[in-house]
Amino acid sequence: MNCEQQNSSEPLLKQESRTLFTVTPKDFVATLPLHHFEGRIVVVQSKVEAEKAVKALKTQRILGIDTETKPSFRKGHTNQVALLQVCMRDVCFLFRLNEIGFLPCLQSLLGDKKICKVGLSLKDDALMLQRKEPSFKPAGFLDLQNFAAELGVKDKSLLKLYANVFHKRISKKMRLSNWEADVLSEPQKVYAATDASVCLDLFAELKRLKASGQYALIPEPLKEDAPLPDCDANEKEAMA
Numbered sequence: 558m559n560c561e562q563q564n565s566s567e568p569l570l571k572q573e574s575r576t577l578f579t580v581t582p583k584d585f586v587a588t589l590p591l592h593h594f595e596g597r598i599v600v601v602q603s604k605v606e607a608e609k610a611v612k613a614l615k616t617q618r619i620l621g622i623d624t625e626t627k628p629s630f631r632k633g634h635t636n637q638v639a640l641l642q643v644c645m646r647d648v649c650f651l652f653r654l655n656e657i658g659f660l661p662c663l664q665s666l667l668g669d670k671k672i673c674k675v676g677l678s679l680k681d682d683a684l685m686l687q688r689k690e691p692s693f694k695p696a697g698f699l700d701l702q703n704f705a706a707e708l709g710v711k712d713k714s715l716l717k718l719y720a721n722v723f724h725k726r727i728s729k730k731m732r733l734s735n736w737e738a739d740v741l742s743e744p745q746k747v748y749a750a751t752d753a754s755v756c757l758d759l760f761a762e763l764k765r766l767k768a769s770g771q772y773a774l775i776p777e778p779l780k781e782d783a784p785l786p787d788c789d790a791n792e793k794e795a796m797a
Contacts, residue, residue, distance in 0.1 A: 560619070560673035560699040561764060574771040575762075577710055581717040592725035594750040596647040600741060602656050610643075610650045611662040617645050619673045621756035624682045625736040625749055627655075638685040639736035642753035643674075649750035655737045659689040670696035675760040676753070677701050677715045701756060704763050709774045719755050722762055727751055 578585070601607050614620060625640040639655040641663065652663060667674060667686070674697050676682065683695045702713055712718040719727055731748035738745075766772045 560675065560697065560760075561767075572765075572769075572771075574773070575722065575766060576773050576775060577708065577766075578712070578721050578775050579709060579777040580711050581721040586717060586720040586726055589720055589724055589726040592719070592723070592727055592751070592755070593747050594644075594649060594754045596649060596750070596754065598746050598750045599648065599650050600746065601650055601652045604657060604660060607652060607657055607660050608662050610652070611666050613648075614643055614645065614650065614666055615669070615672065617672065619675065619757065619760065620644060621649075621753040621760075622667070622674045622676045622679075622682070623749070623753040623756065624685055625732075626685065627735055627737045628733045636737070637688055638682075640741075640749060641686075642749045644750065644753040644757060646757065649754055651741070651746060651749055653741075654689065659686060659693065664690060664693050668694050668696050673697050673699055675699045675701060675756045677718070677756065678713075699760065701759050701763070704760070704767075708763065708767055708772065711777065715752060715755065718759060722759060727755060 599610065601610050621642075621644040623642045624638045625642070626638050627636045629636050637655070639653070641652040641654055641659075643650050643652070643666070666672070674695075676698070677700065679695075679698045679700045683693075683698065686695070687693050701715075701718065705712060705718055710718070710721065712721055716727055716729055719725065728748060728751075731745050734742075734745055736745070741749075
């Protein structure tokens with residue numbers, strides 16, 4: 558069973574048609590109201606806490622996931638993934654991998670093909686997790702970039718995709734913060750939970766739009782410096 562066939566426990570979203578950008582303009586995003594996760598956020602810092610959280614997460618059919626890595630400002634150096642966010646509808650667990658490691662229970666969760674994990678650029682996330690545990694084999698992953706592309710949407714960032722679909726903006730101010738800090742700040746926790754939780758919203762709505770066809774696309778604007786199409790032979794003769 559693939560992710561689109563899963564019966565989720567998500568609430569039904571308002572059944573309405575939407576107009577989507579093929580490519581969302583930056584100036585459109587800047588005008589939108591800010592959105593952030595308002596559910597419960599649980600920071601997981603021990604093996605016991607992780608196993609308890611995974612037990613709860615395994616009751617779900619669909620999860621939103623993301624990772625965070627401490628930025629490196631040295632050329633050619635990349636830090637290992639520090640945080641794994643896994644969200645249910647109203648609860649988001651933040652697993653501090655820099656402290657507890659990529660535990661077997663987490664590998665089991667992310668390798669369970671019966672549980673759909675939705676996110677953005679999941680290939681990159683999987684590669685970062687495999688740096689911590691080379692034997693890890695991800696399963697049940699659905700990348701929202703590919704899912705949106707099936708509707709004709711070319712947005713690649715979570716910021717633009719969420720703005721395009723829901724007309725709300727998510728903050729990216731904490732992206733380059735220290736994810737290996739001794740204690741995560743409240744803005745860091747909200748940022749991390751928001752990124753994972755909106756993936757659930759996007760999946761549910763994109764799935765609905767794909768099934769219903771209740772959407773229209775605004776074409777991508779032509780670039781100002783794009784060359785004009787060549788005239789055909791008859792037009793060239795007429796212009797000679």
